[in-house]
Amino acid sequence: MKQLIIILLALIAMIPETQAQQQWTNTDPYYARRVTLFEMLPVGKKDIVFMGNSLTDGCEFHELLGNPHIKNRGIVGDIVQGLIERADPVIKGQPHKIFIMCGVNDISHDVSGDSIARAMERLVVMIKKGSPRTKVYVQSMLPFNNKVREWKLLKDREHVVVEGNAALEQMARRQGVTFINLYPLFVDEEGLLKKEFTNDGLHLMGPAYAVWRDAVAPYVK
Amino acid sequence: MKQLIIILLALIAMIPETQAQQQWTNTDPYYARRVTLFEMLPVGKKDIVFMGNSLTDGCEFHELLGNPHIKNRGIVGDIVQGLIERADPVIKGQPHKIFIMCGVNDISHDVSGDSIARAMERLVVMIKKGSPRTKVYVQSMLPFNNKVREWKLLKDREHVVVEGNAALEQMARRQGVTFINLYPLFVDEEGLLKKEFTNDGLHLMGPAYAVWRDAVAPYVK
Numbered sequence: 001m002k003q004l005i006i007i008l009l010a011l012i013a014m015i016p017e018t019q020a021q022q023q024w025t026n027t028d029p030y031y032a033r034r035v036t037l038f039e040m041l042p043v044g045k046k047d048i049v050f051m052g053n054s055l056t057d058g059c060e061f062h063e064l065l066g067n068p069h070i071k072n073r074g075i076v077g078d079i080v081q082g083l084i085e086r087a088d089p090v091i092k093g094q095p096h097k098i099f100i101m102c103g104v105n106d107i108s109h110d111v112s113g114d115s116i117a118r119a120m121e122r123l124v125v126m127i128k129k130g131s132p133r134t135k136v137y138v139q140s141m142l143p144f145n146n147k148v149r150e151w152k153l154l155k156d157r158e159h160v161v162v163e164g165n166a167a168l169e170q171m172a173r174r175q176g177v178t179f180i181n182l183y184p185l186f187v188d189e190e191g192l193l194k195k196e197f198t199n200d201g202l203h204l205m206g207p208a209y210a211v212w213r214d215a216v217a218p219y220v221k
Numbered sequence: 222m223k224q225l226i227i228i229l230l231a232l233i234a235m236i237p238e239t240q241a242q243q244q245w246t247n248t249d250p251y252y253a254r255r256v257t258l259f260e261m262l263p264v265g266k267k268d269i270v271f272m273g274n275s276l277t278d279g280c281e282f283h284e285l286l287g288n289p290h291i292k293n294r295g296i297v298g299d300i301v302q303g304l305i306e307r308a309d310p311v312i313k314g315q316p317h318k319i320f321i322m323c324g325v326n327d328i329s330h331d332v333s334g335d336s337i338a339r340a341m342e343r344l345v346v347m348i349k350k351g352s353p354r355t356k357v358y359v360q361s362m363l364p365f366n367n368k369v370r371e372w373k374l375l376k377d378r379e380h381v382v383v384e385g386n387a388a389l390e391q392m393a394r395r396q397g398v399t400f401i402n403l404y405p406l407f408v409d410e411e412g413l414l415k416k417e418f419t420n421d422g423l424h425l426m427g428p429a430y431a432v433w434r435d436a437v438a439p440y441v442k
Binding site for chain 1: 250253279285424430431
């Protein structure tokens with residue numbers, strides 16, 4: 001009987017602490033390909049890494065900011081847990097700076113703003129532990145616009161972006177890293193992504209990336 | 222009657238010469254966004270531009286080749302006519318070198334190898350006219366592998382890649398530009414894209430990009 005209890009306790013100990021911390025698998029073949037590419041590309045001490053989802057993936061930041069040390073580590077569809085799981089090749093490189101933007105795909109998976117900030121905090125702590133000299137910049141989530149095109153999984157969830165950004169800002173303060181609030185630069189009077197910045201209500205046109213560039217340029221330098 | 226004939230002739234003269242030369246519109250919102258970004262990003266005389274489709278889009282060539290002058294102008298889904306229509310911002314920059322890879326999407330639109338090479342020739346002529354000092358490198362198309370995943374529009378069209386590459390090589394010789402034959406590096410004994418290079422039969426994993434890098438590195442330098 002004692003032995004059975006010990007075995008049961010051992011099995012319970014092997015269950016991951018929370019679901020959010022479980023291994024997360026993105027089944028998109030594009031995702032897997034980008035991961036294999038990123039595992040191959042070295043990151044160095046002078047580098048400035050942009051981690052994120054499709055919004056980061058969609059831009060040539062090293063060109064936009066005129067800085068050859070900038071490396072794009074965005075992947076379409078990514079969530080914060082995805083960033084955590086593929087952070088190792090970035091952290092090992094001990095880069096000069098890391099800029100992070102993530103969360104809107106988490107929202108489409110029905111994750112709350114607080115949960116997004118908690119996941120982001122795990123990532124920030126992981127970076128601070130693994131690469132203490134790296135300067136971390138947590139960028140706010142951007143608004144979306146379901147009037148341009150309906151994203152069903154984001155329906156009526158505009159408020160989660162606002163709540164998530166507030167929680168991200170608090171988290172950044174707690175962790176002593178910089179929070180960059182891009183949201184006000186992209187939002188219209190109705191709380192939606194400015195129409196002229198998007199052609200699908202979620203992703204950014206060229207001129208919108210210029211706004212992003214101008215906002216982060218002082219931190220990149 | 223004479224007037225009617227004149228009007229008819231005038232109308233006929235307004236019809237584009239061939240269908241391939243007609244304005245081509247890609248309706249993918251991603252495509253439109255990339256175009257607006259590329260129109261905004263400057264190209265300069267020291268730059269080395271990689272033009273192409275998803276195979277180019279999927280890689281960070283400036284990192285892979287360790288050259289900050291490399292600029293990626295790949296867009297998922299593009300065909301040669303698409304490259305022609307968005308070539309202006311590249312040509313205006315009078316870049317040092319242009320590497321081009323395109324054609325597999327044309328094949329999925331049922332275009333022949335000869336037609337692909339003719340379209341590519343129009344692009345090469347356009348570059349030579351608009352930027353005579355630019356060195357042009359036409360890269361071969363890569364094989365695909367319909368056993369890994371079936372791409373219905375490419376079914377039984379492996380031979381079109383081979384024919385297209387032969388036509389591209391002839392065209393490059395005729396135009397006095399360099400042809401880089403990547404095909405043999407990516408093909409297996411059955412004429413298919415090597416299984417270990419892909420996870421969907423068409424697009425490339427990280428290690429496959431290393432093969433591409435090694436093949437073009439002598440020309441990039």
